[in-house]
Amino acid sequence: MANEDAGPEATPAAEEKRRPRAxxxxxxxxxxxxxxxxxxxxxxxxxxxxxxxxFGWGLLVLILLAFIIRNWAPVxxxxxxxxxxxxxxxxxxxxxxxxxxxxxxxEVRGRKAAESExxxxxxxxxxxGETAEEAEAVEAEAMEAEGVEFEEVELAGGDDxxxxxxxxxxxxxxxxxARS
Amino acid sequence: xxxxxxITIPFVLLLNSDRxxxxxxxxxxxSGTRAVQSTGDSSLADEIRTWTREMTRAFDDAGTHVxxxxxxxxxxxxxxxxxDLDGAQADAADIVQEPFSxxxxxxxxxxxxxxxxxxxxxxxxxPLTDFEYRLTMPGVINSTDPPAEVNGRxxxxxxxxxxEEQTISASATTVRWDAVIILVYAVGYLAWRxxxxxxxxxxxxxxxx
Numbered sequence: 001m002a003n004e005d006a007g008p009e010a011t012p013a014a015e016e017k018r019r020p021r022a023x024x025x026x027x028x029x030x031x032x033x034x035x036x037x038x039x040x041x042x043x044x045x046x047x048x049x050x051x052x053x054x055f056g057w058g059l060l061v062l063i064l065l066a067f068i069i070r071n072w073a074p075v076x077x078x079x080x081x082x083x084x085x086x087x088x089x090x091x092x093x094x095x096x097x098x099x100x101x102x103x104x105x106x107e108v109r110g111r112k113a114a115e116s117e118x119x120x121x122x123x124x125x126x127x128x129g130e131t132a133e134e135a136e137a138v139e140a141e142a143m144e145a146e147g148v149e150f151e152e153v154e155l156a157g158g159d160d161x162x163x164x165x166x167x168x169x170x171x172x173x174x175x176x177x178a179r180s
Numbered sequence: 181x182x183x184x185x186x187i188t189i190p191f192v193l194l195l196n197s198d199r200x201x202x203x204x205x206x207x208x209x210x211s212g213t214r215a216v217q218s219t220g221d222s223s224l225a226d227e228i229r230t231w232t233r234e235m236t237r238a239f240d241d242a243g244t245h246v247x248x249x250x251x252x253x254x255x256x257x258x259x260x261x262x263x264d265l266d267g268a269q270a271d272a273a274d275i276v277q278e279p280f281s282x283x284x285x286x287x288x289x290x291x292x293x294x295x296x297x298x299x300x301x302x303x304x305x306x307p308l309t310d311f312e313y314r315l316t317m318p319g320v321i322n323s324t325d326p327p328a329e330v331n332g333r334x335x336x337x338x339x340x341x342x343x344e345e346q347t348i349s350a351s352a353t354t355v356r357w358d359a360v361i362i363l364v365y366a367v368g369y370l371a372w373r374x375x376x377x378x379x380x381x382x383x384x385x386x387x388x389x
Contacts, residue, residue, distance in 0.1 A: 055369050062365055066358035073207030076240070076258035083240050085213065085258060 189294045193231035194309040194341040196224055198250070201312045206262055206288055208318040208354075210270045215242065215256035225251040267291040275359060282356050286317055289349040294341055309341035319354030 028036070048054045071092065074085035086094075194200055197220035206212040216236050220228040229244055232253040239255035246252075263270035269289040273281075292313065315321075315328075315335045326348065328335040335350050 050369075050372070058365065058369075059362070062358075062362050066362065069358060070208060073209050073211045074213065074258060075211075075260070076213075078240070081241075 189292065189311065189341075190231050190235055191294055191303075191306070191341060193218060193228065193235060194294065194311055195305060196220060196231075197228055199310045199312065201314060202292070203314040203316070204262070204288075204290065205316045206270060206286065206318060208272070208274075208284070208286075210262055210272055210286075211258070211260045212262040212270075213256055213258045214239075214262075215254060218253045220251055222246050222249050222251045225253075229253045262288075267293075275356060282360055283353050284319065284356055285351060285353050286319055287349070287351045288315060288317060289347065290315075292339065292346045292348070294344055294346075306341040311339045311341055313337040313339055313348060315348070315350055317350060317352035319352035321350050321352045324348070324350045 068089040071089040072087045075088045075091055076083050076085050077091070189200065189202075197218045199217075199219045201217045201219075203215045203217070204212060205214075216232060216239065218228050218232045225244070225246060228251055232255055233241075236255040236257070239257040242254040242256045244251060244253045259265065261270070262268060267290060269287075271287045273285040275284070278284075290313075313336070315337075317333055317335075320332055321330045321335050324330060324335050324337075326337065328337045328348075328350070333352065337348055339346055
């Protein structure tokens with residue numbers, strides 16, 4: 001008995017053709033890839049917030065552009081009979097950049113001068129320190145030769161550094177005392 | 181020293197050159213450049229250069245080009261205010277003069293003088309000489325006097341050498357695009373802020389259930 005539901009083409013080949021299949025993933029074309037790339041690129045763009053600050057910056061940019069366009073008329077720059085006609089806005093920018101360069105060079109020069117001066121001061125201070133140490137050593141030797149001795153007295157505040165520092169003389173006898 | 185850009189064309193230059201072109205380029209800030217170009221036979225190269233130099237003493241030398249049997253001598257000058265020139269008048273009704281208009285109007289008037297020193301026979305050839313005056317303005321040229329070939333911002337007068345003094349004038353208009361764009365930007369932003377504020381207020385209003 002023939003299967004009535006199968007219809008007239010109930011052959012195995014036709015059955016194979018009619019069998020539902022999962023659609024295979026197709027590789028996207030060049031256009032689709034380009035669109036996808038553009039979409040990914042535009043998604044990365046984050047627009048600034050539309051607040052008053054952004055509006056002010058936009059207005060400033062527009063005014064600057066208007067300034068540049070309004071000053072696009074050429075100005076003649078003469079040099080020894082040669083001349084060049086350059087847009088005034090470009091000349092403004094070049095002069096501005098030259099001013100910045102000059103300021104930067106002056107700052108670098110001033111910084112170098114300050115550094116060299118500081119180095120010279122440090123070297124002078126080091127020399128002076130050595131001289132002072134030598135003088136103190138000579139003075140101490142002279143005092144030892146005279147027989148002056150130092151007595152260490154502990155300060156009331158307990159400051160070890162100050163207590164350890166030998167001091168002598170009759171001006172302030174309360175803290176250090178010298179006996180001969 | 182005050183330099184003059186008054187154009188006084190030596191008739192001998194007109195007579196012995198193939199073509200003399202005076203070009204004036206006017207910019208929106210009323211500054212401009214003026215150039216004189218004389219074309220003639222290369223056998224008269226030195227003379228054409230000399231006559232062109234005499235005609236434009238306050239100009240800078242922009243070079244002399246010899247191509248085949250023709251020589252072209254060019255001299256040019258740049259001025260920050262074309263209205264200061266002798267014999268010329270340049271005016272602009274810009275945003276300062278007419279703050280509530282979106283259009284700027286420029287006018288230009290210039291007087292060209294031809295220095296006749298030739299004899300009668302030479303002067304008889306004056307109408308045959310080729311003298312061209314080109315004017316470029318910062319806007320579209322609306323009217324010229326005498327009538328000229330107008331192509332957008334440029335007008336060309338073909339003047340003969342038979343008149344000792346000729347006055348030309350032109351007027352041009354241009355839209356103040358910079359002011360328009362800034363105005364649209366500011367008004368658009370204010371409108372957007374107002375809309376956002378009204379929408380926010382409408383959202384906060386309690387609804388009837």
